[in-house]
Amino acid sequence: MNDFVKRLLCGWSGGSYDLDKNSAFTQDVGKVYKKQLRKAVIECYVRLAFAAAITVYGAIGIKYNTGWHVTWALFTAIVGVNAAMVIILWYWQIQTKLSIQKEMKELQLQIAELTGKNPPAEN
Amino acid sequence: MRKSRSQIYDELLVIKCRQGDKAAFDELVGRWQKRLWHYACRVTGSESAAWDVVQETWFGIIKGIRKLDDVSVFPRWAFRIVNNKCVDWGRRQRRQGRLNNELTKQSRNESDEKQNGDEKNESLQAAIEKLSPERRALLALRYSEGFDVSQIAEILRIPEGTVKSRLHRTINELRQLMERD
Numbered sequence: 001m002n003d004f005v006k007r008l009l010c011g012w013s014g015g016s017y018d019l020d021k022n023s024a025f026t027q028d029v030g031k032v033y034k035k036q037l038r039k040a041v042i043e044c045y046v047r048l049a050f051a052a053a054i055t056v057y058g059a060i061g062i063k064y065n066t067g068w069h070v071t072w073a074l075f076t077a078i079v080g081v082n083a084a085m086v087i088i089l090w091y092w093q094i095q096t097k098l099s100i101q102k103e104m105k106e107l108q109l110q111i112a113e114l115t116g117k118n119p120p121a122e123n
Numbered sequence: 124m125r126k127s128r129s130q131i132y133d134e135l136l137v138i139k140c141r142q143g144d145k146a147a148f149d150e151l152v153g154r155w156q157k158r159l160w161h162y163a164c165r166v167t168g169s170e171s172a173a174w175d176v177v178q179e180t181w182f183g184i185i186k187g188i189r190k191l192d193d194v195s196v197f198p199r200w201a202f203r204i205v206n207n208k209c210v211d212w213g214r215r216q217r218r219q220g221r222l223n224n225e226l227t228k229q230s231r232n233e234s235d236e237k238q239n240g241d242e243k244n245e246s247l248q249a250a251i252e253k254l255s256p257e258r259r260a261l262l263a264l265r266y267s268e269g270f271d272v273s274q275i276a277e278i279l280r281i282p283e284g285t286v287k288s289r290l291h292r293t294i295n296e297l298r299q300l301m302e303r304d
Binding site: 012014015016017018021022025026028029030032033034036037040095098099101102105106108109112113 | 126128131132134135138139140141142143145148149152153156157160161162164165170173174177178181182185186189194247248251262263266267
């Protein structure tokens with residue numbers, strides 16, 4: 001029965017694909033991707049700027065205040081520095097991970113092309 | 124399980140997209156767009172709706188690709204998104220009070236003018252049009268896209284047993300519809 005249905009479904013029309021519409025569509029989607037990318041970069045810089053601002057605020061507080069205000073300023077400065085570090089490390093970690101993954105995939109592709117066979121399975 | 128070169132290349136493109144490579148994204152769209160569109164067209168039964176659904180799907184992919192840690196799941200993930208968008212589209216249609224059958228008939232008439240299929244295919248098309256979009260999705264995933272039961276279960280987020288029983292029921296229903304015609 002399954003083979004019968006499979007054979008029949010080969011003739012199941014999936015509509016006629018409009019190639020002209022496709023190129024315009026690809027451009028539109030590409031623009032949205034670019035916009036999203038820019039948004040992500042801006043978001044990252046805003047967070048980094050916010051962390052830097054907290055650090056500067058804390059540093060100024062340490063210099064000009066006395067008593068418990070200094071403690072508060074010190075706390076703010078530490079939070080700011082750490083937040084900035086976390087943001088930078090997070091970005092670096094993601095980029096490094098992606099670079100390694102990319103190189104691994106390129107290597108797998110090269111092996112497949114050289115041997116003419118499918119590459120070994122990943123663990 | 125060994126991966127084909129095409130699968131590895133897709134994974135490479137997804138990684139590049141996550142890195143912010145616009146050219147890789149364009150290539151990924153080029154490689155997957157047609158397949159997703161045909162799936163959407165089969166489920167919705169309308170060519171114009173398929174364009175809308177696929178556009179929403181790509182917007183969803185753009186939003187979520189940064190969080191896609193396991194790049195090997197991209198095909199199933201993309202089909203899950205397109206399927207969800209098709210379901211949303213169906214809900215919107217019902218809310219607007221339009222009959223799905225009218226739309227499918229209309230679009231089918233358009234495509235009928237363009238192509239001359241044999242009688243067997245026509246009766247099959249007619250029978251498929253009578254199925255619900257959920258059932259059409261199941262058939263398209265299994266027989267047109269070639270996913271296995273476990274992958275369909277992952278895409279539709281239902282247990283494997285449910286996929287098997289629904290497939291069985293859908294095939295029986297299709298057979299009955301074809302016999303009736």
